[in-house]
Amino acid sequence: MEWKDANGRALTDYPRPSVAVDVAVLTVHNDAVQALTVRHGDGMALPGTxxxxxxxxxxxxxxxxxxxxxxxxxxxxxxxxxxxxxxDDRGWVVSMAHGATIPAAELPPNATVLPCDDPVVADLAFDHRHMVGLALADLRERYARRPDPDHLLGDSFTILELRRLYEIVFSRPLPKDSFRRHVIEGLVSTGETSSIGGGRPAETFRRCDLNELPRSAAALFTE
Amino acid sequence: MEWKDANGRALTDYPRPSVAVDVAVLTVHNDAVQALTVRHGDGMALPGTxxxxxxxxxxxxxxxxxxxxxxxxxxxxxxxxxxxxxxDDRGWVVSMAHGATIPAAELPPNATVLPCDDPVVADLAFDHRHMVGLALADLRERYARRPDPDHLLGDSFTILELRRLYEIVFSRPLPKDSFRRHVIEGLVSTGETSSIGGGRPAETFRRCDLNELPRSAAALFTE
DNA sequence: CTAATAGTGTCTCTGAGACACTATTTG
DNA sequence: CAAATAGTGTCTCAGAGACACTATTAG
Structure with missing residues (x-):
């Protein structure tokens, strides 16, 4: 037996919107947080369906x-x-905005990425520029809680690599000693070292199981 | 001319879900955060449509x-x-969960409210118990940032009233002197006093324009 | 007076940030 | 050796929490 609502109308009697999804894929490239965009008509938009x-x-x-x-x-x-x-002037379309993060190296070679503050991003189709803004805010919130939760760096990394990443994500220089002390308890040493720079090799770390950063880390990143 | 997608299908050709909304209305009553529920078939559910x-x-x-x-x-x-x-076994229905907050005094007299940890809440229809959990988490996050942003108290209130409210929202006792020092800078005195308790009348406050609480307040409430 | 609640001075201890020092590599 | 980067000891200062004290009302 078909379900009826309080007005005696079946579920299928209601006009329904099209439901879309759009995804703001962020990456870090050229010392900036960038968003993936795709061609859409004459302009650009976020990928969606x-x-x-x-x-x-x-x-x-x-x-x-x-x-x-x-x-x-x-x-x-x-x-x-x-x-x-x-x-959306094609009709009644609601869209769920999503955020995702991907290392620049994993992007397909032909991908178009634009810095989040690029004027082209402000000109994206629909309300997509707002979605990019939300995705960036969300990225920062999550990065303030855990060390590189989206694995923009690999499984192991030096603290310098992590700090460079955070300086880009939060758009500010971060003091090396304070940074180290704040993030170290969310990490565990691999025992290995890496010497990418010319000097003393740096210890490499993995994210540890309970890899929460102290609350004060958020203050260091954002204040 | 009608819009067609990459597969040559018009927007209206796609099967579409019904889109519902459900609202977890929270209030503070009887020293507990409670959720408004309504009858739904044999059981209870959040209000939705x-x-x-x-x-x-x-x-x-x-x-x-x-x-x-x-x-x-x-x-x-x-x-x-x-x-x-x-x-939803009536068909394909996606539902946007919403949160709202209302002072207990503004609820209609016949309303049913249940403490968020009440077993009946765990037994709500659909996925509504998860929605209550999300609404409570969201309430706490917002209350950690601003003093009573949802106006559960009136426009003006004493710090004792505010503290009692926060003790309920965060389910923990809060020290009166630390609490005062943390919240005071998000408030502005009305100049008036109120003596509801038997002792010295308390200054009353309003939320001030930029009524952000210091970051440390969140630590006091939640740690 | 006592009881009750409001509000504050102050002490202590933690911990964040700054600075400078030591450590370990390459050339 | 110098140069470069890694990592740490330590100082200072701010501030959070605790405690106790003062303030202002009712009865």
Missing amino acids: FLHPGETLADAAHRALGDKAGIGRVRIHQLRMFDDPDR | FLHPGETLADAAHRALGDKAGIGRVRIHQLRMFDDPDR
Whole structure:
């Protein structure tokens, strides 16, 4: 027996919006946080698609990344739903904005990335520039809590590499000694060393199991 | 001319999910954070409805609160989308979870509220118990940043009233002197006093324009 | 007066940031 | 050796929490 609501209307009687997903894929490249964009009509937009039956939003987001940008599985998280009824002149389309992060080296060679503060990003289709802003804020919040949670660096890295990354993500210089003391307890030494610079080889670290950073780290990064 | 996607399908050719909204309305009552629930079949659920054409999600959420719980306009914010294709056995329904907060005194007299840790909340329909958990976490985060941002207290209040509220929200006793020093800079004195307790009258305060709490306040509340 | 609550002076101890020093490599 | 980078000892200062004291009301 078919379900009816309080007004006696079946579920299928209601007009329904198209549900889209868009993904702001961020990366760090050329000393800047950059966002992946794809061609869309005359301009650029974030990769996105419509939700298909049987899919979750994350499934659709992964499919969009594969189809429109040639990107495989990455961790994706919801940001928020953009739901202005007039946001898309093709019709009634609500879109869930998602964020993802990928090392620049894993991007397909033909990918277009733009610094988040690039004027072209401000000119993206729909409300996509707001999505980039949300994704960047979300990235910073997560990086303030854990050391490189999105694995922009590999499994192991030196503290200098980590600090350079954080200086880019938070757009500010970070003092080397304070930085070290703040992040070290979220890391565990590999026992190995790496000498990329000319001087004394640096210890390399992995993220440890409970790799939370102290609350004070957020203050160091953002104040 | 109608829009076609890369596969030559028009927007209207795609099967679309029903889009629902659900709202976890929290209040503080009987020394506990409680969630508003409404009857749903044999059990209880959060108030919710389907998104109508021309509406935003917030509009729909407000309509649901009015229709199902007799609640007028309150601030509502998105939590996240619940999108398991099988979450609703009536069909394909995705639902945006929302949070809202309302003073207990403004609830309609017949409203049912349940403490967030009540077993009945764990037994709510669909995934609604997760929504209550998200709403509570969100409430705490926002209360850690600003003094009573949801106006559970009135426009003016004493620091004791504020502290009692925070002790309930964060489920822990808070030292009166440290609490005062942490919150005072997010407040401005009204010049008036209030003597509800038997002793010396207490100064009353309003939230000030830039009413951010220091970062250390979050540590006091949550550590 | 006592009881009750409001508000504050102050002590101590932690810990963050700054600086400078030591350590280990290459050339 | 000098140069370069890694890592740490330590000083100082701010500030958080604890305690106790003063302040202001009711009865």
